[in-house]
Amino acid sequence: MMDTDKRINFGIVGLGTAGSALVQPVLKNKNFRMAGAADLDEQTLARFKADFPEASVFTSAEAIAEAQGIDALFISTPTQFHTGHVLAAIANGKHVVTEKPIATNLEDADLMIEAADKAQVTLMVGHSFGYETPIKAMREVVKNGELGPLRMMHNWYFTDWMYRPRNPEELDTTLGGGVTFRQGSHQFDIIRLLGGGLVRSVRAMTAKFDNSRPAEGAHTVFLEFEDGAAATAVYNGYDRFRSAELGYNVGEGGLPFNLDKYGSARSALRNAGPDNELELKKNVRYGGTSSRNWSNIPDSHPFYGLTIVSCENGDIRQSPDGLLIYSEEEKKEIVIPKGISGRDHILTELKAAMVDNIPPLHDGRWGKANLEVCLAALESSNKRKEIYLNHQKMVQD
Template identity: 50%
Template sequence: MTSLINRKHQLGIGIIGLGNAGSALLPSISKHPHVKVTAAAGRNKERLEKFAADFQANYYLSVDDLCRSEHVDAVYIASPTELHVEHVKIAASYKKHIIVEKPLAVSVEEADMLIQEVESAGVHMIVGHSFSFEPPIRKIREIVEQGKLGRVRIINNWYFNDWMYRPRTPEELDTSLGGGVTYRQGSHQFDIIRYIGGGMLRSVRAITGRWDETRPTEGAHAAFLEFEDGTAATAIYNGYDHFHTTELTFGIGEGGPSIKPSGYGSSRKTIRQMSSGEAETTMKSQKGYGGSHSKNYSKEVTNQPFFGLTVVSCERGDIRQSPNGLFVYGDDDKYEVQLSHETGRDIMIAELYDAVAHGHPPTHDGRWGKANLEVCRAVLESAKKRQEVYLSHQVAVEPSHRTVSK
């Protein structure tokens, strides 16, 4: 706490990796009155220099150097999945608090090791950005907890999109390195489902699909999940760029803004016209901070984000998202619950600050991330063995001290 007090209670955050994820977090850091971005580390010196000038911050070409800085109290690890273990270990060794992108690691054993490293260092670790931070998902959980519609019985999340044909680096198409939709996107689905249902999944039965030999990883899965209390859930994902769920979600995607149609199968066709994998990697890099295709996240006007279609059935009603909140279908009427436009990333930064400054245990801690990883692994194992897989590392959702604002 000394470093926070010395900087008038400002928590200094260093960003490791200025790609899409790292860039998207910057507006949420800027909004928080007690948090400031103080540094970044990456490989592209030109973009790091632009970042440093834009934010009056430091930049480093190595993670070690960033974590050594006395101006960094916490790090956001937005590096590729295969580097998470190395980067979490470095941050913990310098006693920096941590937000690490999902999935936490590739194996449960690695997750256990990272949890031990963090606890030994006496620092907090949050696994995100996960979509259970988003206000609509948190509000669904509140309604479920209140029991106004009776007990939750079925939770569905279905997502059809073009994930497999967006620009990808080689590791994103290598399952052994945490690539493919089950690791990269299923972790969001299972996070949503587990959060709404209370966390304690019992088992998984699933199939996965690899339907394009030029993209040699899982591009689809269908999973049936059962909670300990008998609640059922389905997680369907198809990233092969044919039908898109945005047709059912008011044209709104996972970032919040309306999706502008760019022609049927445009992502698939663009990737197939690429001359090489190197060209594809270059195209992806241009979406990072300072790139020619980077987004200005601070100026985006958005609705509530839709990570596919989420429909929750309780004993006396159903719930799904609306553009500005939730539609609730009760016994007597249908009504809308409108929510504030606080973003999930805003809430994630607040959760980190509350943990560090006030000692509030984060919901999305290492054990929560490990439980989501266990489900990803179980989906892959179930598909391979064609049998139900039982889970043993699940954790319950702890009540939040933060309510969802309307």
């Protein structure tokens, strides 16, 4: 256990889309200090060093794993590298949060879980949208029982995921690419949190609509829980209909979504040409020309598509300011304070585990259970049959 008065020295491994998104939450959290970062790309590292001269920078994941003076690492390298990078961090006594999905196969997830148990360090998996404040609030309403037993959960999301600039591995299912691994992992975390965690079986059909982007770009997944509750996760990443139209025009980060720019991801990629896609993807890395500014608090809560929960006596969905509850007699809004993001919740959960010895919900076993659903969806589609699950973890809250 760590000293309760000491700040946690935190490092980020991989300063791409996911790694950059954790910088602001670390900076604003008084329990954490931005202590270092690693990336293979020296330009990205140089931009990080310019912003944080006191932090140490490294050109490999192994070097930051071995570094003194860093307590915990966020592994946000491409999915196929998670296992090696997590194991290197744990071997050096570091606590770890790894991006989702935890790995591309269950054996690797077991290796990480066993290593963390043996070294007695924290292993967590995130960020997923299951950490976001409105989803946690929905879970509270379900759990307090005011609407009766939970029966159905749906998460439907139509985006441009397939046409945002991508690295080759993101369009290769064997390396964790495609929307079932990458976006399904968000949907399944939302649904598993709401439903209490124990998915019994999965039936799915995945789809590839565009041969030039050779990974799953859409799926329809039906999940049945041990207690009989049912859920659907529907995703379409082909940049035509956008489900923000059904969700107050609010985007994933809580920012307004511009519906006037129809098909803009597809046209931007077409205009840039295939040879320039990697350059476009690089621009999203830390401090790059297309990197997002995470320091503004958005006007709305973040929406990960349309999430609707049905209990026997009422339904729940999100509003820009919180939740809408459709009960027997009335429709009411629960307003939820803004400004605490899912990534802030990751750091709170990590600090509680490292300092106060409180087991995290989103531990390695939770991440393995999420991966089991992703793999089952792919297998179900491939074999056109229902897949039964064996590694689900119950929500303890």
